[in-house]
Amino acid sequence: MASSISVQDLTKVYDLGEIQVRALRGVTVDIAAGEFVAVIGPSGSGKSTFMHILGCLDRPTQGRYLLDGHDVSTLSRNALADVRNKKIGFVFQGFNLLSRTTALDNVELPLLYNGNGMRGKERRRRAHDALNGVGLSDRAGHHPNQLSGGQQQRVAIARALINQPSILLADEPTGNLDSRTSVEVMGIFQKLNTERGITVLLITHEREIAEYGTRIITFRDGKIVSDKPNTVRRMAADEFAALPLDTDSDADSSVPAASTSVGALDLDLDLT
Numbered sequence: 438m439a440s441s442i443s444v445q446d447l448t449k450v451y452d453l454g455e456i457q458v459r460a461l462r463g464v465t466v467d468i469a470a471g472e473f474v475a476v477i478g479p480s481g482s483g484k485s486t487f488m489h490i491l492g493c494l495d496r497p498t499q500g501r502y503l504l505d506g507h508d509v510s511t512l513s514r515n516a517l518a519d520v521r522n523k524k525i526g527f528v529f530q531g532f533n534l535l536s537r538t539t540a541l542d543n544v545e546l547p548l549l550y551n552g553n554g555m556r557g558k559e560r561r562r563r564a565h566d567a568l569n570g571v572g573l574s575d576r577a578g579h580h581p582n583q584l585s586g587g588q589q590q591r592v593a594i595a596r597a598l599i600n601q602p603s604i605l606l607a608d609e610p611t612g613n614l615d616s617r618t619s620v621e622v623m624g625i626f627q628k629l630n631t632e633r634g635i636t637v638l639l640i641t642h643e644r645e646i647a648e649y650g651t652r653i654i655t656f657r658d659g660k661i662v663s664d665k666p667n668t669v670r671r672m673a674a675d676e677f678a679a680l681p682l683d684t685d686s687d688a689d690s691s692v693p694a695a696s697t698s699v700g701a702l703d704l705d706l707d708l709t
């Protein structure tokens with residue numbers, strides 16, 4: 438259940454009264470179902486604006502956005518929210534977890550908002566499965582401040598997956614992570630992409646992170662200035678396996694590093 442994206446001449450102007458910020462200046466691109474696209478570019482080049490529109494968090498000022506062949510550029514806010522809840526998972530740089538809420542409750546949260554009428558017990562089961570899928574079943578009752586950065590990002594990934602989205606949008610997901618943990622998180626994305634066929638759009642300003650994608654799109658000044666297949670793709674699982682075992686760890690402190698890493702990279706992808 439992958440999703441395809443087609444945008445034509447997308448523009449976005451933020452109207453601040455006195456000034457108008459032209460964040461996107463005519464972006465045209467097609468992304469096929471099941472691609473893993475990295476979007477790269479300097480700060481202020483429009484990457485996040487692009488992601489917000491693709492993620493149905495915002496609407497373009499002009500231009501067309503076809504998601505799985507349906508024009509979503511003119512939908513009402515409510516209709517957009519529906520599409521978003523059904524199809525799209527988000528991962529952010531700052532994890533965006535609720536701090537006074539357990540890992541399990543954070544993961545379960547989107548199920549409360551998607552109008553599925555799912556019963557509490559079923560929601561719990563799914564949230565447990567999703568946490569298990571990112572190797573964190575033993576952290577279900579922990580609050581975010583009791584988890585490392587990498588663990589928090591894995592909770593956020595589990596939350597993004599809870600509605601079984603067909604697109605995963607990640608905005609600088611490794612921006613707050615050390616390099617080892619970044620490889621681990623990229624491993625999860627690559628696995629979701631290859632094994633579950635989820636379309637992945639990864640925003641980063643780091644070239645090395647973009648190289649985990651199969652295609653690299655470069656933004657500058659609100660436009661795409663380059664769009665190329667990535668011929669030197671990095672494979673996170675291989676890299677991770679070759680890394681020395683981590684003892685002091687962003688990974689888990691209480692279980693051996695080896696079992697943690699296997700847990701995270703050896704995703705149990707069956708969330709149904």
Ligand SMILES: Nc1ncnc2c1ncn2[C@@H]1O[C@H](COP(=O)(O)OP(=O)(O)O)[C@@H](O)[C@H]1O
Nearest residue numbers: 451458460478479480481482483484485486487
């Ligand atoms: N909500 C907003 N209101 C006004 N200007 C914004 C808003 N969001 C982004 N911008 C401006 O739009 C431009 C593109 O920003 P952004 O999409 O965040 O770029 P990037 O993610 O590449 O750093 C920048 O000039 C930024 O200041």
Ligand SMILES: [Mg+2]
Nearest residue numbers: 484485486608
């Ligand atoms: Mg940004």
